[in-house]
Amino acid sequence: MKISVQREDFDLGLEVRNLSRESTSTGAVASFVGVVRDVPMVLEHYAGMTEREIARIVEEAKSRWQVMDCTVIHRHGELKPGDQIVLVAVASAHRGDAFAACEFVMDYLKTRAPFWKKEQRPEGARWVEARASDDDAAERWQDPVERGKRVG
Amino acid sequence: MKVKVLFFAGLREQLGTGFEEIELPSGVSTVAALRSHLQSRGGAYEKAFSEKALVRAAVNQDMVGQSARINAGDEVAFFPPVTGG
Numbered sequence: 001m002k003i004s005v006q007r008e009d010f011d012l013g014l015e016v017r018n019l020s021r022e023s024t025s026t027g028a029v030a031s032f033v034g035v036v037r038d039v040p041m042v043l044e045h046y047a048g049m050t051e052r053e054i055a056r057i058v059e060e061a062k063s064r065w066q067v068m069d070c071t072v073i074h075r076h077g078e079l080k081p082g083d084q085i086v087l088v089a090v091a092s093a094h095r096g097d098a099f100a101a102c103e104f105v106m107d108y109l110k111t112r113a114p115f116w117k118k119e120q121r122p123e124g125a126r127w128v129e130a131r132a133s134d135d136d137a138a139e140r141w142q143d144p145v146e147r148g149k150r151v152g
Numbered sequence: 153m154k155v156k157v158l159f160f161a162g163l164r165e166q167l168g169t170g171f172e173e174i175e176l177p178s179g180v181s182t183v184a185a186l187r188s189h190l191q192s193r194g195g196a197y198e199k200a201f202s203e204k205a206l207v208r209a210a211v212n213q214d215m216v217g218q219s220a221r222i223n224a225g226d227e228v229a230f231f232p233p234v235t236g237g
Contacts, residue, residue, distance in 0.1 A: 034237055043236070044161050046229060049213035074236060086237055106237065112215065114229075115236025116161035127162040130206075130233030 001070050003054050005045060007077040010087055015071050019091045023068045030098035031089035032106050036079045039119045041128075043076040043085070046114035050074070057108040061090070064104070065097040072105065074115065104141055111138040153224035157186070160231035163207065166200045176222070183209045184218040186228060206233055 002018075004010075016029050058070050069091040079085055088105045092098040117128040157172045164170045180189050187209075191201035201207060210229040211220050222228055 045236070046158070046160055046210070046213070046231070049210055049229070052213055053215070110237035111234065113236050114160065114210070114231060114234050116232065117235045118161070127232065128235040130235050134237075 001055075001058060002072070003051055003058070004073045005047070005050050005054075006073065006075060009075070009084060010073045012084075012087060012089075015073065015087060016089055019069050019071055019089050023091070025093055026068050026091045027093045028095040028098040029089060029091045030095065030102040031087065032102055033084055034086040034106075036081050036083045036085050038081055039121055040078070040080045041120060042078050042118045042125075044116045044118065045074075045076045049114050053113045054109065057105055057112060060108070061101040061104050065101040066092050066094070067097065067101050068092055070101070070105070072109070074109070074113065076115070107134075107137045107141065110134045155186075155222055155225065156227045157190075158227065158229040160229065162232050163200055163230055167196050181222055182218070183211065183216060183220045183222065183228065186222060187218070187230070190230075201230075207231070208233060 012031060012033055016031055020026050020029055054072050058072065061067055061070065067090055071087065071089045073087040075085050086109070088102050090098045090102040090105070092101065111134050118125055119128055154173055154175050157174050159167050159170050176186065177189065180186055187201050187207065190197050207230050209216055209218070209220070211222060212227050
């Protein structure tokens, strides 16, 4: 398991290759990359708690699905449109578990990990407000029936 | 008892500080009580910790509810709902 909160960019291909090497029984790697949209931003985080919270989310995913390995990288500091901001990659024996665990980690990361975005708009900087739809996305994992549904 | 109190993001800017060491009056032993204590300072604190304000809390880097207990030496953090990812 690798968790990194960093200023530097990351290489998806490299991270996925490193994951797959962990075990010969890995049959699937699902990955998600979040990209900065529209406006430049500065990302603040709570150093120490961020890493702990992400580790907790990954442990929760491991208790629900077969997860052989997982990498989570989240950037902080100044980012501009088009920059990669977050990576979640999950290795499993089969695709179902890899897809589900990857989406679960991402949904929980958005509502639990202590990051805050400040958009640098031409009319002035402003803190991004949390969205109720992000809470909905995380909450649906609490109901097994809802697990298959996707939130737009 | 003394605790370390951290503020993040918009809350930090509103209060003009990210860190304080606070000597708590006796009887202040929960997150909710600390929140009221901070609010009672008035000015920016009164607004930032009003009942309407969406403020989350963590004690020793664990996300907690308002009823969570605080002990001497704890690190208590207040922050707006998170917006990462």
